[in-house]
Amino acid sequence: MIDLKSEEDDEDEGRDLHAEIEAERIAEALVFASSQPVSEGFLAERLPKEADVRAIMLRLKEQYAPRGVNLVQVEGAWAFRTAADLSFVIRRDDNEVKKLSRAALEVLSIIAYHQPVTRAEIEDIRGVQTSRGTLDVLMEAGWVRFRGRRRTPGRPVTLGTTRDFLDHFGLEELRDLPGLEELKGAGLLSGRIPANFNIPSPLINDELSEDEDPITQMDLEELGLLAPRSTSED
Numbered sequence: 001m002i003d004l005k006s007e008e009d010d011e012d013e014g015r016d017l018h019a020e021i022e023a024e025r026i027a028e029a030l031v032f033a034s035s036q037p038v039s040e041g042f043l044a045e046r047l048p049k050e051a052d053v054r055a056i057m058l059r060l061k062e063q064y065a066p067r068g069v070n071l072v073q074v075e076g077a078w079a080f081r082t083a084a085d086l087s088f089v090i091r092r093d094d095n096e097v098k099k100l101s102r103a104a105l106e107v108l109s110i111i112a113y114h115q116p117v118t119r120a121e122i123e124d125i126r127g128v129q130t131s132r133g134t135l136d137v138l139m140e141a142g143w144v145r146f147r148g149r150r151r152t153p154g155r156p157v158t159l160g161t162t163r164d165f166l167d168h169f170g171l172e173e174l175r176d177l178p179g180l181e182e183l184k185g186a187g188l189l190s191g192r193i194p195a196n197f198n199i200p201s202p203l204i205n206d207e208l209s210e211d212e213d214p215i216t217q218m219d220l221e222e223l224g225l226l227a228p229r230s231t232s233e234d
Contacts, residue, residue, distance in 0.1 A: 023051040028060060037077035037167060073172045075163050084170065100141075104134050108143060112165070112177060116147045116158035116209055135159070143168065148212035149219060157219075158212055 026047055031038045040053045047053060057071070057078055064071040064080075072081050100108070107130055110122050123130050138144035143165035147158040161174070171177065208214060 019048065019050075020056075023047050024056055024060060027053070027056050031071065031078050032080055034079070037074040037079040037163060039077045043078075072170070074167045075173055077163065079167065081170070100137065101134070103130070104137050107134050108138055108161075108165075111138075111144055111159050112161050112174070115160035116150075116212055117160075118150055118156040118158055120156060122159075146215055146219075148208050148214050151211045151213060155213070157215075 027043050030043060030046060040057065043057070044051070044053045047056070057073075061071045061073070068083050068086055069080050070083050072079055106126055107122055110125050111117055114121065114125070119130055119135070135144065141164075143162055144159055145162050147160040149155040150158055165171075166173065
């Protein structure tokens, strides 16, 4: 006698496996086609409703782990990147990032670990004045951004790092930043850093803190990021 139930179960399993493989292929194609890390929310909108995006991405990450190209997570988003141990064979002559000055490296390090941080706080930590040009270089590189405005007298602008910062330095999230001794060994902190300088635990999420207000249209105009809106009527 033929076990119909068993055959039906096999057919269901076959359909489930096919749907799972197809979802993985779609997710793989979406990440491969994007020039920027792809969020799980973006993937969820384009995959079947029953698809478990997190499980799919973790399976793909495991599949690509031993290959020359790895699937990596960057602050909750996903991207394909050259395996770390093969980076030396990739030529970057045409896309080489301009070398940062020591001052820019110090400022970038302080922002990464102390964010949200104001320019005055950066100068207090370094013990020297920070030029606007240094911050401009970091913003042009896409590694630093204005976060908000501190709820203190003068409402100073707060600074933080970007997803591009994590992506460039191969970090999944801010907690993966190296420790103080590693930073010194890499030359990212100079002798001008005070002896009692410590490394705080950076923010894990990107939400504004309790003492920050969001950046407004007026703030962007004041900071020179947007042209002032015309008050005249057409």
